[in-house]
Amino acid sequence: MEKMMIKGSRLTRLQRGFTSLPIDLPGTQFNRAIRGSRQLREEIKNIVTQRRIHLSTRKVDEDVDGLDILSSLIMDTSSDGQGLSDSEIASKLYGVIVSGYDTFSSTLAAIVMCLAELPHVYDAVLKEQRQIAESKAAGELLNWADIQKMKYSWSVACEVMRLLPPNSGTFREATSDFVYEGYLIPKGMKLKWSVHSTHKNPEHFPDPEKFDPSRFDGQGPPPYSFVPFGGGPRMCPGKEYSRLKMLVFMHNVVTRYRWEKVFPDEKFVWNPALVSTKGLPIRVFPHNKSQSN
Known part of the structure; x- marks a missing residue:
């Protein structure tokens, strides 16, 4: 069975692109991040295609317990019996891989x-x-x-x-007016929350x-x-x-x-x-x- 191997250099390019100026010109970090994203999506899509072929050869009565997330996405269907396309599955896995790379490695x-x-x-x-x-x-x-x-x-x-x-923290938007320690925080205001506060x-x-x-x-x-x-x-x-x-x-x-x-x-x-x-x-x-x- 195929192994899901993604080059760390592609993920590193994406990481740098997240914090770079959004200028899509050759040679910029943002441009390299976009190209890295496309390449990564294609690599994942190829893996999805290979796994779909493998699953199609399974016996009908073969135990399906313990399937990984990739196989589960391929075999899952909606109420109308339609499954996800290879591109849709690749996009979902792309999000999982990218979101867990920086934080976990650090x-x-x-x-x-x-x-x-x-x-x-x-x-x-x-x-x-x-x-x-x-x-x-x-x-x-x-x-x-x-x-x-x-x-x-x-x-x-x-x-x-x-x-x-x-x-170090994240931004959140106030969904309604509220008062915090005597200060009025209006609806729509962007708030910076830091984990160090707790x-x-x-x-x-x-x-x-x-x-x-x-x-x-x-x-x-x-x-x-x-x-x-x-x-x-x-x-x-x-x-x-x-x-x-x-x-x-x-x-x-x-x-x-x-x-x-x-x-x-x-x-x-x-x-x-x-x-x-x-x-x-x-x-x-x-x-x-x-x-x-």
Whole structure:
């Protein structure tokens, strides 16, 4: 079966295009983003076509449980029996891929940085992940039950997202007039909301600049004080998928390697998404080996 492999360079072009001046002239970032978007859509459309051919060869009585999102979109039909075209499916998958690329990659980089800077946190994550690895048979893959055991690792990931959220905030439009702390906010006014207003609020997170995964023990922080995925009806639908990918990444990397930052003082900034100032180069040391990769 075909594999869905999308080049990161295309996604990087799109990322830069989002924040560039909207000038569609050859050589501009905006123009490169548009071309990258077209190329990415065509790549996805080709994958959809290949998967449709594969599904057409399935036996009628073959079990359909466990289908991935691509197969589900192909097989789904509306009340009139019509299905989505390859172009429509490609557009939906395009949105999923692009929306999850920047935030997820920057969060993984932030996790790598924090584990490099905090050896005691790294050691605790390694201990938890080694216990899970030792419970598996040779060659056995992680399963959902293993993910549920990664409680400390997920607390670490949450603390990373609290201190270094992938997005610094967002704009919202007031849908009606209201008063906030004595100020009248008129309908239609654009409001800038920052995650730092809650993520670093000492009322909810004492000593807010300190890295402390124990904040997420038990029931965790108060509702709507920690919102890297939003909240309420607008919560990110990819929250659980992101959690799964983060923990699988942490398991596979931590159980194999230890690492250190090439530039010890390197930091992350929002521009507008979270990025490292120097690309976060690291030196990697495989476990049980004296020589680094």
